Amino acid sequence: MRNLLPLISSHNAHPGGRSALTCRFRCGDACFKETPNTSDNEYAGDIIARAVSRRSMMRTAAVVTVAAAAGTAALTGPNTPRAEAAALAGHGHKPHPPHKPAPSGARGLRFSPVAPNKNDKVTVPDGYGQNVVIRWGEPILRGAPAFNPEKQTAKAQAGQFGYNNDFLSLLPLRGERGRQVLVANHEYTDEVLMFRGYDPANPTREQVEIAWAAHGLSVVVVQEESRTGKLGAVTRHPLNRRLTATSEFRVTGPAAGSPLLRTSADRTGRKVLGTLNNCAGGTTPWGTTLHGEENFNQYFANGTTAMHKRYGIGSGATERKWERFDRRFDLAKEPNEANRFGWVVELDPYDPDSTPRKRTALGRFKHEAAEPRLTADGRPVVYMGDDEKFDYLYKFVSSKQMKKGTSRAAREHNLTLLDEGTLYVAKLTGDSPVAEIDGSGKLPNDGEFDGSGVWIPLATGTTSHVPGMTADEVYVYTRQAGDKVGATKMDRPEDVEPSPRTGRVYVALTNNSDRGKEGKAPADEANPRNGNKHGQVLELAENWDDPTGDGFAWRLFLVAGDPDDPSTYFAGFPKERVSPISCPDNVAFDAHGNLWISTDGNQLGSHDGLFGVATQGDRRGELKQFLTVPTGAETCGPVIQDRRVLVAVQHPGEVDGASVEKPASTWPDGPGKIVRPSVVAVWRKDGRDIGV
Ligand code: FEO
Ligand code: CA
Ligand code: CA
Ligand code: CA
Numbered sequence: 001m002r003n004l005l006p007l008i009s010s011h012n013a014h015p016g017g018r019s020a021l022t023c024r025f026r027c028g029d030a031c032f033k034e035t036p037n038t039s040d041n042e043y044a045g046d047i048i049a050r051a052v053s054r055r056s057m058m059r060t061a062a063v064v065t066v067a068a069a070a071g072t073a074a075l076t077g078p079n080t081p082r083a084e085a086a087a088l089a090g091h092g093h094k095p096h097p098p099h100k101p102a103p104s105g106a107r108g109l110r111f112s113p114v115a116p117n118k119n120d121k122v123t124v125p126d127g128y129g130q131n132v133v134i135r136w137g138e139p140i141l142r143g144a145p146a147f148n149p150e151k152q153t154a155k156a157q158a159g160q161f162g163y164n165n166d167f168l169s170l171l172p173l174r175g176e177r178g179r180q181v182l183v184a185n186h187e188y189t190d191e192v193l194m195f196r197g198y199d200p201a202n203p204t205r206e207q208v209e210i211a212w213a214a215h216g217l218s219v220v221v222v223q224e225e226s227r228t229g230k231l232g233a234v235t236r237h238p239l240n241r242r243l244t245a246t247s248e249f250r251v252t253g254p255a256a257g258s259p260l261l262r263t264s265a266d267r268t269g270r271k272v273l274g275t276l277n278n279c280a281g282g283t284t285p286w287g288t289t290l291h292g293e294e295n296f297n298q299y300f301a302n303g304t305t306a307m308h309k310r311y312g313i314g315s316g317a318t319e320r321k322w323e324r325f326d327r328r329f330d331l332a333k334e335p336n337e338a339n340r341f342g343w344v345v346e347l348d349p350y351d352p353d354s355t356p357r358k359r360t361a362l363g364r365f366k367h368e369a370a371e372p373r374l375t376a377d378g379r380p381v382v383y384m385g386d387d388e389k390f391d392y393l394y395k396f397v398s399s400k401q402m403k404k405g406t407s408r409a410a411r412e413h414n415l416t417l418l419d420e421g422t423l424y425v426a427k428l429t430g431d432s433p434v435a436e437i438d439g440s441g442k443l444p445n446d447g448e449f450d451g452s453g454v455w456i457p458l459a460t461g462t463t464s465h466v467p468g469m470t471a472d473e474v475y476v477y478t479r480q481a482g483d484k485v486g487a488t489k490m491d492r493p494e495d496v497e498p499s500p501r502t503g504r505v506y507v508a509l510t511n512n513s514d515r516g517k518e519g520k521a522p523a524d525e526a527n528p529r530n531g532n533k534h535g536q537v538l539e540l541a542e543n544w545d546d547p548t549g550d551g552f553a554w555r556l557f558l559v560a561g562d563p564d565d566p567s568t569y570f571a572g573f574p575k576e577r578v579s580p581i582s583c584p585d586n587v588a589f590d591a592h593g594n595l596w597i598s599t600d601g602n603q604l605g606s607h608d609g610l611f612g613v614a615t616q617g618d619r620r621g622e623l624k625q626f627l628t629v630p631t632g633a634e635t636c637g638p639v640i641q642d643r644r645v646l647v648a649v650q651h652p653g654e655v656d657g658a659s660v661e662k663p664a665s666t667w668p669d670g671p672g673k674i675v676r677p678s679v680v681a682v683w684r685k686d687g688r689d690i691g692v
Pocket of ligand 2: 430431432444446447448449450451525
């Protein structure tokens with residue numbers, strides 16, 4: 001049921017709902033700078049004509065209609081992620097105690113929704129418990145010391161859990177009862193909340209090196225408690241691992257070795273030190289994890305070229321001043337170094353000696369996430385959003401089929417799947433008259449924001465499909481390739497998730513305060529609100545039997561905001577029965593086929609949170625809030641298993657004017673303790689499954 005508590009008024013000055021501190025450290029103040037996409041972007045021409053076949057469009061449109069009418073899966077194909085989710089769940093079940101009747105809702109969403117609030121804690125539904133699984137600074141590698149905020153060192157941090165956990169993945173661990181492998185992204189660092197007395201104008205070398213070590217990825221084995229869904233970290237497990245801003249990564253795929261990727265330190269263009277700003281990601285059906293390098297631009301000083309600008313790299317010094325300590329962050333000295341970031345990284349968490357790879361076939365942009373699904377004939381398709389106002393939605397289709405099983409031969413083969421295939425960008429067309437899309441969010445006369453789309457091919461292997469660009473250029477300057485082929489300018493495409501039940505694909509579009517401003521793209525049917533504060537969730541249907549997959553049908557599933565706001569839409573579900581939601585960011589599915597959405601930058605005066613919504617049946621669109629996060633924090637990395645919900649509480653206490661000396665949050669350890677980004681598990685106190 002919708003909670004009727006009055007909303008608390010927002011004091012956020014930032015157009016996207018975040019504090020200025022978040023903008024400064026997370027995105028390099030992207031919103032206050034010129035939008036990087038200034039392309040006219042109207043050329044569609046021959047490429048679209050080649051890509052669209054009227055027949056394939058009608059086929060996909062028919063699939064959507066059938067699926068909607070039946071409320072069941074109309075799309076076929078291997079359901080590996082779902083099988084994996086089933087395999088992941090169900091360890092250590094105990095007989096269930098008697099219980100009260102559960103609140104109503106779709107199966108998996110039967111909980112009493114949490115009200116919007118500003119609590120400085122993780123607030124969960126009645127009957128649910130929670131625990132901190134792991135905090136920033138907890139030692140995970142052999143020899144790493146216990147966390148001491150007053151005695152931080154780069155060496156210690158390199159063996160400890162990193163800062164600002166974002167994407168999370170839980171993978172099965174065979175042969176070790178009740179254990180799973182947790183993989184986490186560490187998107188960025190908040191120096192003013194990490195170091196007492198931090199002087200932004202004069203960071204010390206040690207502080208900079210700690211920040212390098214606090215970025216990157218963590219692999220840490222976790223142990224579950226058999227009676228609840230509680231999880232705890234297993235320190236010093238042989239699979240535990242840290243990868244940082246200075247670890248070695250291999251560059252693979254069609255652009256590996258390109259002159260555009262060579263630097264004075266790496267004349268091969270195939271070896272990069274570090275991964276940066278890993279935001280969301282994905283888990284592959286072959287047991288690896290994918291990690292998007294997002295706002296990498298902010299780490300590079302002295303950008304000079306048009307392509308530096310197209311990627312939002314500024315012409316001056318950086319906020320963190322890393323260029324003073326390593327010349328590769330100064331583009332006046334190493335103009336190609338920035339080209340080595342902005343990729344999707346693939347990690348094999350089961351091989352602690354493996355070198356993770358940057359997959360050039362998936363293109364270079366501000367990768368939010370990378371979520372795969374298999375085609376009907378077993379080839380991976382990876383969906384990806386470029387999180388910038390007016391940037392694009394992409395997919396990659398591999399030319400190779402996944403091999404099943406865990407044999408060495410299968411694993412080695414599967415580690416090549418993301419190196420060969422075709423990269424596409426999306427163009428969406430509405431089916432309602434343009435005059436009916438007035439920028440207010442008012443539904444057009446056919447009752448839906450919907451239409452058709454095409455995937456425009458950009459490159460296949462070493463063949464470019466973009467006139468005037470080589471394949472290397474398409475991969476390294478993918479944004480420019482999208483500009484040239486007339487891709488649709490979207491409202492900040494964030495996480496993209498295919499439903500393991502229906503195959504329909506869900507895209508979180510977080511907001512776009514510049515939509516409709518003078519000189520900027522106006523509202524269109526897929527992005528129907530000017531000055532879009534709250535974002536929307538797009539649903540699209542592919543034809544999984546068509547290997548080229550070039551046509552799709554789409555409609556808006558949610559248009560976010562306060563349900564009392566007439567511009568909102570919840571898949572047609574009665575609005576008085578849903579929770580308010582703002583700024584959808586990360587998306588995940590549970591085993592019941594419900595979509596879970598975490599938010600970044602709530603504009604309705606509440607803290608950010610996590611929501612669940614049915615995507616099928618007569619409760620389709622019934623959105624319910626499951627939790628809220630502490631002051632200043634963003635909800636990231638949701639993983640929904642049968643017995644637990646896992647979230648990354650990112651940047652708690654990140655409020656303007658806050659510092660170590662003047663904290664805005666005391667989460668998770670209370671007054672007098674430094675605020676620490678942490679992973680939280682939420683589970684039912686009666687030991688039953690979530691929401692049933
Ligand atoms: Fe790192 Fe697009 O959020
Ligand atoms: Ca329409
Ligand atoms: Ca995000
Ligand atoms: Ca996701």
